[in-house]
Amino acid sequence: MRQLEFFYFLGSGYAYLSVMRIGPLARDAGITVRWRPFNVRTVMAENNIALRSQTAKVKYMWRDVQRRARTHALPFVNAPIWPTDPDLLANRVAMVAAEGGWCEDYTIESFKAWYLEGVALGDRAHLEHVLRPLGKDVDAVIAQANAPAAHERLKMETDAAREYGIFGSPAFVVNGETFWGDDRLEEALSWATGRRRLQDVH
Amino acid sequence: MRQLEFFYFLGSGYAYLSVMRIGPLARDAGITVRWRPFNVRTVMAENNIALRSQTAKVKYMWRDVQRRARTHALPFVNAPIWPTDPDLLANRVAMVAAEGGWCEDYTIESFKAWYLEGVALGDRAHLEHVLRPLGKDVDAVIAQANAPAAHERLKMETDAAREYGIFGSPAFVVNGETFWGDDRLEEALSWATGRRRLQDVH
Numbered sequence: 213m214r215q216l217e218f219f220y221f222l223g224s225g226y227a228y229l230s231v232m233r234i235g236p237l238a239r240d241a242g243i244t245v246r247w248r249p250f251n252v253r254t255v256m257a258e259n260n261i262a263l264r265s266q267t268a269k270v271k272y273m274w275r276d277v278q279r280r281a282r283t284h285a286l287p288f289v290n291a292p293i294w295p296t297d298p299d300l301l302a303n304r305v306a307m308v309a310a311e312g313g314w315c316e317d318y319t320i321e322s323f324k325a326w327y328l329e330g331v332a333l334g335d336r337a338h339l340e341h342v343l344r345p346l347g348k349d350v351d352a353v354i355a356q357a358n359a360p361a362a363h364e365r366l367k368m369e370t371d372a373a374r375e376y377g378i379f380g381s382p383a384f385v386v387n388g389e390t391f392w393g394d395d396r397l398e399e400a401l402s403w404a405t406g407r408r409r410l411q412d413v414h
Numbered sequence: 415m416r417q418l419e420f421f422y423f424l425g426s427g428y429a430y431l432s433v434m435r436i437g438p439l440a441r442d443a444g445i446t447v448r449w450r451p452f453n454v455r456t457v458m459a460e461n462n463i464a465l466r467s468q469t470a471k472v473k474y475m476w477r478d479v480q481r482r483a484r485t486h487a488l489p490f491v492n493a494p495i496w497p498t499d500p501d502l503l504a505n506r507v508a509m510v511a512a513e514g515g516w517c518e519d520y521t522i523e524s525f526k527a528w529y530l531e532g533v534a535l536g537d538r539a540h541l542e543h544v545l546r547p548l549g550k551d552v553d554a555v556i557a558q559a560n561a562p563a564a565h566e567r568l569k570m571e572t573d574a575a576r577e578y579g580i581f582g583s584p585a586f587v588v589n590g591e592t593f594w595g596d597d598r599l600e601e602a603l604s605w606a607t608g609r610r611r612l613q614d615v616h
Binding site for chain 1: 457460461462463464467468469470471473474477478481485576579580581582592593594595597598601
């Protein structure tokens with residue numbers, strides 16, 4: 213089966229574009245997507261990437277996301293609260309969601325709340341806003357997200373990302389080939405549909 | 415006149431793709447390109463970007479360049495010698511070339527020598543290989559590149575890049591709007607041809 217692994221972090225600025233785009237694009241291409249949130253902070257630290265201190269780059273990022281959102285006809289209001297999810301609670305809730313089969317819905321609604329409604333990820337307000345319409349018990353989900361299994365799953369998913377050579381979010385893996393950045397989404401999907409035969413060198 | 419400022423560094427891995435692509439694309443779009451080499455090391459250091467120590471990212475970069483070269487039907491042999499041009503001599507020769515009006519030719523031939531023939535930029539072998547076919551006196555050009563005016567011009571071009579919020583190479587500036595990365599070349603050219611009216615938000 214044609215499959216693409218979608219690695220992202222709840223709180224990654226550029227991931228917004230992919231979260232909003234990947235569903236329809238993958239469906240059109242006949243590709244199944246595995247939504248795999250991971251802790252990008254760990255792998256960025258391991259790679260000496262300190263985005264928060266890269267002033268010009270951060271300023272550029274929000275302008276670039278704004279332009280690209282317009283290009284892709286996606287809504288954009290303002291640069292979102294960033295950094296966000298300091299305790300990784302939103303990302304550990306994603307582990308619960310992945311375990312339960314509702315990670316895609318949770319992710320899309322979370323990115324919308326973060327980007328379009330000015331919510332900080334991991335705040336009680338974020339979780340209530342997103343989990344209730346999904347029919348989830350907010351306190352029960354938070355309790356699960358704080359249990360050892362969710363911590364362990366996040367660590368394992370981060371290990372998997374590292375194994376694929378991932379150092380940032382979003383990233384896509386197709387048959388062991390890694391692509392970094394929303395601007396490589398189409399290329400990753402092409403690769404998954406056989407384009408790799410045209411493009412691969414060795 | 416429709417113009418695009420092309421900021422790049424001789425020794426930047428991704429700049430190869432833009433150096434090889436920008437001429438025909440800009441001609442087709444009716445855009446004049448100003449070739450503006452600058453010292454990317456200075457602005458990367460100012461932005462706490464230490465690519466050399468970002469192991470996974472560097473590994474990814476060469477694979478990504480290889481894939482993108484294939485996509486754009488550009489030659490690719492191996493990852494080039496990197497880092498290169500330790501004393502910035504190749505970049506200061508580019509200042510002499512810009513002053514003399516032969517920066518585009520010098521840049522294209524230098525990237526070809528670096529990527530396709532395994533030459534280290536700034537080495538005597540590189541400069542002889544590239545400058546002689548351009549009809550230049552190698553020793554005279556090196557003397558000019560070591561004179562204060564070339565150092566000063568490189569500093570001024572780097573200041574100009576910084577003013578535009580540039581933190582990496584390659585980058586493109588159109589009417590004060592900055593685009594970073596070879597994958598934004600088409601977007602920058604579209605912007606220069608009026609697409610900005612469709613895309614601009616504020």
